[in-house]
Amino acid sequence: MIKLAIVTPCLNEEEVLPISAAKLLEILDGLTAEGLIDPDSRLIVVNDGSTDGTWRLVEELHARDPRVAGVDLMQNSGHQAALLAGMSVAREIADAVVTIDSDLQDDPNAIREMVIRHQEGAEVVYGVRSNRDSDTFLKRNTAHLFYAIMRLLGTKVIPDHADFRLMGLASMRKLAEYGEEDIYLRGLVPKLGFPSAIVYYVRAERAAGETSYTFWKSLKLAFGVLGEYTGIKKRRSSKYEIKTVLK
Numbered sequence: 001m002i003k004l005a006i007v008t009p010c011l012n013e014e015e016v017l018p019i020s021a022a023k024l025l026e027i028l029d030g031l032t033a034e035g036l037i038d039p040d041s042r043l044i045v046v047n048d049g050s051t052d053g054t055w056r057l058v059e060e061l062h063a064r065d066p067r068v069a070g071v072d073l074m075q076n077s078g079h080q081a082a083l084l085a086g087m088s089v090a091r092e093i094a095d096a097v098v099t100i101d102s103d104l105q106d107d108p109n110a111i112r113e114m115v116i117r118h119q120e121g122a123e124v125v126y127g128v129r130s131n132r133d134s135d136t137f138l139k140r141n142t143a144h145l146f147y148a149i150m151r152l153l154g155t156k157v158i159p160d161h162a163d164f165r166l167m168g169l170a171s172m173r174k175l176a177e178y179g180e181e182d183i184y185l186r187g188l189v190p191k192l193g194f195p196s197a198i199v200y201y202v203r204a205e206r207a208a209g210e211t212s213y214t215f216w217k218s219l220k221l222a223f224g225v226l227g228e229y230t231g232i233k234k235r236r237s238s239k240y241e242i243k244t245v246l247k
Contacts, residue, residue: 008045009048010046012050014052017058044090049077071086081240087172106164114199171189
């Protein structure tokens with residue numbers, strides 16, 4: 001059995017967090033009952049500078065269930081930095097980490113197959129959307145264009161994969177060596193060179209609330225990444241400051 005940590009970043013997710021935390025704890029319960037993970041596996045919620053009651057909810061969840069850990073960042077540091085902050089805590093307490101957004105659009109039920117594929121030898125397991133039917137025409141075709149350009153640039157990316165993945169301890173430690181540069185995890189993780197596998201899932205609608213990661217933010221990220229890989233733009237920093245850790 002492995003100790004698993006599920007890391008979920010939150011930015012103003014007061015409305016959806018009670019739903020997603022309950023579902024992710026249910027996943028931990030099921031995996032524990034099957035003997036696939038250690039009972040001391042955790043859910044790590046990262047508060048990325050929320051201005052609503054997200055952190056208060058994290059404290060309440062932690063008080064009710066010690067399996068819920070919390071990471072409170074000093075300020076909004078961005079989605080990728082929030083993931084890295086959660087993973088820095090996961091490295092100390094777990095053998096593997098699954099990163100998943102708190103809106104539950106990525107199917108948490110796929111975590112079971114990720115764990116199994118990891119136990120079969122895959123150090124990294126990518127969650128990949130089986131289709132993009134829920135996307136608008138513009139978003140779907142912009143995504144396809146982005147992946148095509150990244151391939152032309154010689155960058156190994158996994159099409160239709162966001163940041164829903166499992167990483168073992170070896171790959172987490174290797175990733176940590178990159179410091180504060182190169183924080184586009186979708187492009188960086190495949191470069192680590194570890195044995196990998198893919199688990200397909202159907203992307204759902206948000207469980208509740210509204211996304212803070214809009215299409216235009218996605219487009220800005222895409223142009224920023226392309227600028228970095230072509231040398232037009234300097235790489236972004238993954239710097240973050242942790243204010244409080246509950247574990």
